[in-house]
Amino acid sequence: MLSGLLKDYSIFAPIQNGDNVEYDPITPATTGNIIYNHPKPSSPLKTFFLPVRENIFTTSNYKKRIIIGCPACDLAALSILDEIYLNQDYMDPVYSKHRKNTILIGTDCHSINEHCHCTSYGFNPWPEENADIILTEIGENIILKIISEKGQEFKDQHISLIQEANTKDHQIINDLREKTVKKLNEKNTDLPDYTITGELIAQSSENIWKKYSETCVSCGACSAICPTCSCFLFIERPEFEKVRSLDTCQYPGFERVAAGEDPLRPLEKRFRNRYMCKYVWKPQKFHSKACTGCGRCIEACIGKINKNDLFRELKQNLTVEA
Amino acid sequence: MTTAIVDLYKPVKATLTRVIEESPSIKTFVLKPERNFSFKTGQFIELILEGIGEAPFTPSSSPLVEDELEVTIMKAGFVTEKIHNLNEGAVLGIRGPYGRGYPMNEMYGKEVLILGGGCGFAPIRSLIYNLEAEQDKIEKLTFCYGSKTPKDCIYKGYIDHLRSVKKFEVFRSVDKADASWDETEGVVTCLLDKININIANSVAVVVGPPIMMKFGVQKLLDMGYPENKIFLSMEKNMSCGLGKCGHCMMGKYFVCKDGPVFTYEEIKDQPDIWK
Numbered sequence A: 001m002l003s004g005l006l007k008d009y010s011i012f013a014p015i016q017n018g019d020n021v022e023y024d025p026i027t028p029a030t031t032g033n034i035i036y037n038h039p040k041p042s043s044p045l046k047t048f049f050l051p052v053r054e055n056i057f058t059t060s061n062y063k064k065r066i067i068i069g070c071p072a073c074d075l076a077a078l079s080i081l082d083e084i085y086l087n088q089d090y091m092d093p094v095y096s097k098h099r100k101n102t103i104l105i106g107t108d109c110h111s112i113n114e115h116c117h118c119t120s121y122g123f124n125p126w127p128e129e130n131a132d133i134i135l136t137e138i139g140e141n142i143i144l145k146i147i148s149e150k151g152q153e154f155k156d157q158h159i160s161l162i163q164e165a166n167t168k169d170h171q172i173i174n175d176l177r178e179k180t181v182k183k184l185n186e187k188n189t190d191l192p193d194y195t196i197t198g199e200l201i202a203q204s205s206e207n208i209w210k211k212y213s214e215t216c217v218s219c220g221a222c223s224a225i226c227p228t229c230s231c232f233l234f235i236e237r238p239e240f241e242k243v244r245s246l247d248t249c250q251y252p253g254f255e256r257v258a259a260g261e262d263p264l265r266p267l268e269k270r271f272r273n274r275y276m277c278k279y280v281w282k283p284q285k286f287h288s289k290a291c292t293g294c295g296r297c298i299e300a301c302i303g304k305i306n307k308n309d310l311f312r313e314l315k316q317n318l319t320v321e322a
Numbered sequence B: 001m002t003t004a005i006v007d008l009y010k011p012v013k014a015t016l017t018r019v020i021e022e023s024p025s026i027k028t029f030v031l032k033p034e035r036n037f038s039f040k041t042g043q044f045i046e047l048i049l050e051g052i053g054e055a056p057f058t059p060s061s062s063p064l065v066e067d068e069l070e071v072t073i074m075k076a077g078f079v080t081e082k083i084h085n086l087n088e089g090a091v092l093g094i095r096g097p098y099g100r101g102y103p104m105n106e107m108y109g110k111e112v113l114i115l116g117g118g119c120g121f122a123p124i125r126s127l128i129y130n131l132e133a134e135q136d137k138i139e140k141l142t143f144c145y146g147s148k149t150p151k152d153c154i155y156k157g158y159i160d161h162l163r164s165v166k167k168f169e170v171f172r173s174v175d176k177a178d179a180s181w182d183e184t185e186g187v188v189t190c191l192l193d194k195i196n197i198n199i200a201n202s203v204a205v206v207v208g209p210p211i212m213m214k215f216g217v218q219k220l221l222d223m224g225y226p227e228n229k230i231f232l233s234m235e236k237n238m239s240c241g242l243g244k245c246g247h248c249m250m251g252k253y254f255v256c257k258d259g260p261v262f263t264y265e266e267i268k269d270q271p272d273i274w275k
């Protein structure tokens, strides 16, 4: 079935690539290699909508796309990107076009990665927002659940149903979901939730940020790989064209003004800024959470900084003080 | 306000028709946009050097003029230096206007106090043009302006003109006077000791370098100005102008979209407001 769709769509799906699983372009030869029900691929889903670099005036990358195998954390992360980029006052035309041209096929996670912590922040490890269709592989069978209108249209056009899922299938799906939740909860028992984390960060003293940022080299990997980090800079091109390039407050000079003031010059302030943004300031501005607990920033950090250790320590300190 | 989406990031081309030297490091650039370009005083624009870069500026000209635009720029960084090297006839791009400007409504019927320092005069000038055009609607304007030395005082001719407007009063200071200076010497806040204003019926506007704004606000609060009657224009590293790129974040605000004009009450609990 997928091979037939390749005529009209670019299809991307999780494929094993050495040690990594990536959202890779699918060819007729690779449709069999797709991994279903796997936790998040190495790179975030956001890059389909906010590519690392894109000429926003000439971008012609508008072929319809299907992205298969999006886990809950990646899908939920689109909500805050939508709030920012599809903002009523100023809708971003490029982001919006990419969103409209893409069919998102979500998936339940049947296993977890070392740093997955979606449930700690109130997300279940199965798609509950932004998916058009949810796909689960059970044994030999693929079970699809149609979620959105777009998903329904797509199904009507392209998918011939073999049979309705029965109660037993639902039972299996639910059991598997419960198992994943259990694994996640066991792993993250002592992790403070999203709101409390925000309170802890807001109240924290400088020392802890100094301590944890000691090994930070300002490489920005944590932001590049984060499904909710959305900052960018413009690069000017001839003919007044603009290239949008993803940027991060973790790079020195991000907030520097012409006169030279740079509130984020000290490394520990810059480092803390990313968490203030996600857990303190964005929640005051937006409805959607600015961290979905995917754990990628922990995996990607070459300084081996684990934000969750930091948050546990904040919680610990508070308990000790009290 | 809804902007046509195709125009969101597209600049309007503008020709540089005149360059006015204001001080050794400050020039005013007079631009003629290819089509009328309107803004509200206090809003900012992005000025684009094709293929090189763009930077945010608050126009210094009257918001009532739509076929011409003036931007006063201090040589400070990479883009401003390039702009300073431009000659008449150069074509630039402008995008905008962006953000929330000065709340003119808050000024009607009031005694308006403006406290400005350094290059802060540039955005203030556009506000004063606006107030001059609407002088029937305000009680009076008291303008206190400070610069480092007499050489750094910009818009000299304009100051003379303002002194001739009946409802306007102008006080100036320099940090360091020389023989040519017959006005006040000292930091700009000391001018506030000289003014005569009915604070209960007044609003204050403060624009200038962060340190000056900080002490200015402190003094106004001491004088009895309520926090929500002090308006500040914040300078941050604006880029997109649309609340997306993140460069202008100041705590929970995108300065580009939620500001750049805020009341002190709105921003007092946000981080790094004076940085």
Ligand code: SF4
Residues within 6 Å of the ligand: A038, A039, A040, A071, A072, A073, A074, A109, A111, A112, A113, A116, A117, A118, A119, A124, A125, A126, A184, A292, A293, A294, A295
């Ligand atoms: S964080 Fe949750 S949703 Fe994301 S990959 Fe891990 S288990 Fe799946």
Ligand code: SF4
Residues within 6 Å of the ligand: A222, A225, A226, A227, A228, A229, A278, A290, A291, A292, A293, A294, A295, A296, A297, A298
């Ligand atoms: S901050 Fe880290 S855990 Fe949270 S969404 Fe971003 S990459 Fe995932």
Ligand code: FES
Residues within 6 Å of the ligand: B237, B238, B239, B240, B241, B242, B243, B244, B245, B246, B247, B248, B249, B254, B255, B256, B257
């Ligand atoms: S300038 Fe881009 S968010 Fe404010």
